[in-house]
Amino acid sequence: MTGRAGERADAPTVLAVDIGGTKIAAAVVDGDGRIVADRRTPTLAQESPEVLWKALADLLDAVHADAGAPPLAGVGVGCVGPMTWPDGEVSPLNVPAWRRFPLRRRLRERYPGLPVRVHNDAVCVAVGEHWRGxxxxxxxxxxxxxxxxxxxxxxxxxxxxxxxxxxxxxxxxxxxxxxxxxxxxxxxxxxxxxxxxxxxxxxxxxxxxxxxxxxxxxxxxxxxxxxxxxxxxxxxxxxxxxxxxxxxxxxxxxxxxxxxxxxxxxxxxxxxxxxxxxxxxxxxxxxxxxxxxxxxxALGQASGLIGAAALVLAGDRYWAAD
Amino acid sequence: MTGRAGERADAPTVLAVDIGGTKIAAAVVDGDGRIVADRRTPTLAQESPEVLWKALADLLDAVHADAGAPPLAGVGVGCVGPMTWPDGEVSPLNVPAWRRFPLRRRLRERYPGLPVRVHNDAVCVAVGEHWRGxxxxxxxxxxxxxxxxxxxxxxxxxxxxxxxxxxxxxxxxxxxxxxxxxxxxxxxxxxxxxxxxxxxxxxxxxxxxxxxxxxxxxxxxxxxxxxxxxxxxxxxxxxxxxxxxxxxxxxxxxxxxxxxxxxxxxxxxxxxxxxxxxxxxxxxxxxxxxxxxxxxxALGQASGLIGAAALVLAGDRYWAAD
CATH class of the missing domain: 3.30.420.40 (ATPase, nucleotide binding domain)
Incomplete structure (x- = not known):
């Protein structure tokens, strides 16, 4: 498993998330844009906001553990729109569970001190393909x-x-x-x-x-x-x-x-x-x-995750807000 | 005549040019985007390249003299396309006199040491309206x-x-x-x-x-x-x-x-x-x-000239080349 954070302490490692109408994918991505570990779970679109949030949080913990729990440099998220940007209050189409759900704020509270960046899922595909595809x-x-x-x-x-x-x-x-x-x-x-x-x-x-x-x-x-x-x-x-x-x-x-x-x-x-x-x-x-x-x-289904990671790993090009 | 360069030695003053299919307009523009002096002349579209060039050069000398011959900080030009950019070799539609005419190079030779920037005339209108309109x-x-x-x-x-x-x-x-x-x-x-x-x-x-x-x-x-x-x-x-x-x-x-x-x-x-x-x-x-x-x-016919001036006066926003 190359690029694992434990092997290269200088390389930043981030959590990347791709939230769609039917599934949520999460990955640990190294500084070169390589996926070190990834997992997915169904989007509990019809549940309460907190049930869906907990499913996401559990997914992030699990994939982070899969990768050996490396230190994190940030969290990048692509999510189905519409959303407010850069605040990251999301109301994803086909996911009634979340309406103006403060996804960015909640993730910031969960990962204090780390940059957390949320953008549209298709934007993340474009970013991923530009950065590494x-x-x-x-x-x-x-x-x-x-x-x-x-x-x-x-x-x-x-x-x-x-x-x-x-x-x-x-x-x-x-x-x-x-x-x-x-x-x-x-x-x-x-x-x-x-x-x-x-x-x-x-x-x-x-x-x-x-x-x-x-x-x-x-x-x-x-x-x-x-x-x-x-x-x-x-x-x-x-x-x-x-x-x-x-x-x-x-x-x-x-x-x-x-x-x-x-x-x-x-x-x-x-x-x-x-x-x-x-x-x-x-x-x-x-x-x-x-x-x-x-x-x-060129990156297939991974482009959204790679792009979400790039919001943090290459923020000079892909993240103009904050 | 406010904004005249002779009255504010610290303010940069530029020559601005707007080359169209039927007329050429030229102006001396101060650092605030105000036109200090302006003139126009017919575009000698059917003449030889050098006849049209001389008409432009004479126009620039005349308008510069009108303004009291202030020191110049550069020359900005909007010209009918097509052209190569940023080289500024122009082949303006309806102006057969110039085909791949090296407008930017010729102006640089005439104004040695000064920035000379040439862009599409409609781009200059957009720039002028964004900068001051x-x-x-x-x-x-x-x-x-x-x-x-x-x-x-x-x-x-x-x-x-x-x-x-x-x-x-x-x-x-x-x-x-x-x-x-x-x-x-x-x-x-x-x-x-x-x-x-x-x-x-x-x-x-x-x-x-x-x-x-x-x-x-x-x-x-x-x-x-x-x-x-x-x-x-x-x-x-x-x-x-x-x-x-x-x-x-x-x-x-x-x-x-x-x-x-x-x-x-x-x-x-x-x-x-x-x-x-x-x-x-x-x-x-x-x-x-x-x-x-x-x-x-908001700037009427002047927006192209103001925009051409902005290529030099606000190059951080409007001129990414060189």
């Missing part, structure tokens, strides 16, 4: 997570962009069809309203896709597309085109060099990436925009 | 110029965003209609393809607007809209809606607090701003996005 060494990177929702984070000039209230990177609400379908955000024609897993499945069902499983997901859709189902394939191409339109808008506004795409829906691979690339190519014609590289995430 | 005191500002083209500049975290190649802020190429009209950039459905002056006029003509003047512009269109011409009014609303869609995408991606809109087409005022505001309101529903303020430029 597919965006490493690039200064202008958009990270995008296409999943149950569509989120992201924006790194410009080598630093995380927070915007006025920590909400920069909401790439899922770039408008890709002004008269398009309604979006959970209350708007219309957002990327998320077209390309999220549930949006994809709904669109395909409305056009005659009839999976056996009533709870079929975008993974089933992708399988049917591979098996030659016309509507399923069209749904993935449509999502890819929407991603391409959003990337065209983003590259023109921000002069990005790299877009890193992850999340469950992106696992379908070529059908999504090819359509995104073709659409981007049709809309981004100026030299600078044509230089955008579009790549899948 | 309608975006002053805000940290996350998009400046937009709606005119013959649609350009802009982006300030995030209080600093100008350059992006990978100095091209950040190309707001005119945010996609507002994926299947929309072709754009001069080679793409399709860009904001510029819908909302620029020539795009507006073309759309209205195709739908029955018949101005007496064959060279009628968006100003004539606005006048006819005020006089009750249905198609003219619809053209302005369409442009405003496109601006609103672009702003919705930008606020979600960058978490802006302020958008400042200037340029000739924006002079039509309410018909454009009202439609933009209504469309933004329909697409930007999350709390953070609803906080975006959309305001007209």
């Amino acid at each position: 597919a965006g490493r060494g690039r200064d202008n990177v958009l990270g995008m997570v296409v999943s149950t929702g569509v989120g992201g984070g924006l790194v410009l000039g080598g630093r995380l962009v927070d915007g006025a209230s920590g909400n920069a990177g909401h790439v899922g609400h770039i408008v890709v069809e002004p008269d398009g379908p309604p979006c959970p955000c209350g708007g219309r024609g957002c990327l998320e309203a077209v390309a999220s897993g549930p949006s994809l499945v709904r669109w395909a069902r409305e056009r005659g896709w009839r999976p056996d499983d009533p709870d079929a997901t975008s993974a089933d859709l992708a399988a049917d597309a591979r098996a030659g189902h016309r509507v399923a394939a069209a749904a993935l191409r449509r999502a890819g085109r929407a991603v391409g339109v959003a990337l065209a808008s983003a590259v023109h506004l921000c002069d990005l060099d790299t877009a890193v795409i992850g999340g469950g829906v992106s696992q379908v691979g070529a059908p999504l990436f090819d359509a995104a690339g073709e659409t981007l190519d049709a809309h981004a014609r100026m030299d600078f925009a044509r230089r955008l590289r579009v790549v899948p995430t | 309608a975006g002053r005191g805000r940290d996350n500002v998009l400046g937009m110029v709606v005119s013959t083209g649609v350009g802009g500049g982006l300030v995030l975290g209080g600093r100008l965003v350059d992006g990978a190649s100095g091209n950040a802020g190309h707001v005119g190429h945010i996609v507002v209609e994926p299947d929309g009209p072709p754009c001069p950039c080679g793409g399709r459905g860009c904001l510029e393809a819908v909302a620029s002056g020539p795009s507006l006029v073309r759309w209205a003509r195709e739908r029955g607007w018949r101005p007496d003047d064959p060279d009628a512009t968006s100003a004539d269109l606005a006048a006819d809209a005020r006089a009750g011409h249905r198609v003219a009014a619809a053209a302005l609303r369409r442009a405003g809606r496109a601006v609103g869609v672009a702003l919705a995408s930008a606020v979600h991606l960058c978490d802006l607090d302020t958008a400042v809109i200037g340029g000739g087409v924006s002079q039509v005022g309410a018909p454009l701003f009202d439609a933009a505001g209504e469309t933004l309101d329909a697409h930007a529903r999350m709390d953070f996005a609803r906080r975006l303020r959309v305001v007209p430029t």
Whole structure:
């Protein structure tokens, strides 16, 4: 087990947490961004605030013990939004247990004297991929997570962009069809309203896709597309085109060099990436925009944890608050 | 004449230049961003590179003399793109006289030892409005110029965003209609393809607007809209809606607090701003996005010159190169 804190007393070691709607992952991460130990537990979304808090606290204790209880340099957390930033009062979508739950304050009380930093989970994916993944060494990177929702984070000039209230990177609400379908955000024609897993499945069902499983997901859709189902394939191409339109808008506004795409829906691979690339190519014609590289995430499911760790371990680039 | 360098020897004074397709404006600007003297001359767009260069050099000498020939702290230039950045080799659209003209190098040779900084003209408008205009005191500002083209500049975290190649802020190429009209950039459905002056006029003509003047512009269109011409009014609303869609995408991606809109087409005022505001309101529903303020430029035609001056006078915020 390389990089273990006990073996390198000078290397800072942090606790990293990734809080999603269905599971919480926690890890001990060393100063090089390597995961020394990790564990996960279901998100007790329907329980009381304190039951969920205790599950998180127990998880942190367990993973810290797994790693040999090294001294800690801080705690970094990615959590499903919405939240207030940088205060870290979280009201995660699909987790009614926590509404304005003072996650950052509670963690500070539990780890007195240590930096505790909380940011949006998709922001942490973007940070992780910039710090140690597919965006490493690039200064202008958009990270995008296409999943149950569509989120992201924006790194410009080598630093995380927070915007006025920590909400920069909401790439899922770039408008890709002004008269398009309604979006959970209350708007219309957002990327998320077209390309999220549930949006994809709904669109395909409305056009005659009839999976056996009533709870079929975008993974089933992708399988049917591979098996030659016309509507399923069209749904993935449509999502890819929407991603391409959003990337065209983003590259023109921000002069990005790299877009890193992850999340469950992106696992379908070529059908999504090819359509995104073709659409981007049709809309981004100026030299600078044509230089955008579009790549899948390199860290897989770990990028959110690595990014949460980077909020502490590379705070000069990824944490502008406090 | 307050702020004149001769009266305040401690205040830095700079030459500021705004190079457009039809005219070049130059000014002496004091350390507070006040224009001490200014002049303009036609852009000799069809002449040889050296004839245009001499016209610029003469203009700079004249305006410097007007101001009492104060000692200079630098030269800041906004120029129509495209250009290489930060090298400042310019190939301004509609100015065939200069193709890869080494403007920054030539100015450095003329003003040895002084900082010479060249950026896109619309970026300078955004910088000017952030430094001393309608975006002053805000940290996350998009400046937009709606005119013959649609350009802009982006300030995030209080600093100008350059992006990978100095091209950040190309707001005119945010996609507002994926299947929309072709754009001069080679793409399709860009904001510029819908909302620029020539795009507006073309759309209205195709739908029955018949101005007496064959060279009628968006100003004539606005006048006819005020006089009750249905198609003219619809053209302005369409442009405003496109601006609103672009702003919705930008606020979600960058978490802006302020958008400042200037340029000739924006002079039509309410018909454009009202439609933009209504469309933004329909697409930007999350709390953070609803906080975006959309305001007209405050410095009028001077914002480009003030911004060019700020490249030197406030380089810590607006000039990341060298």
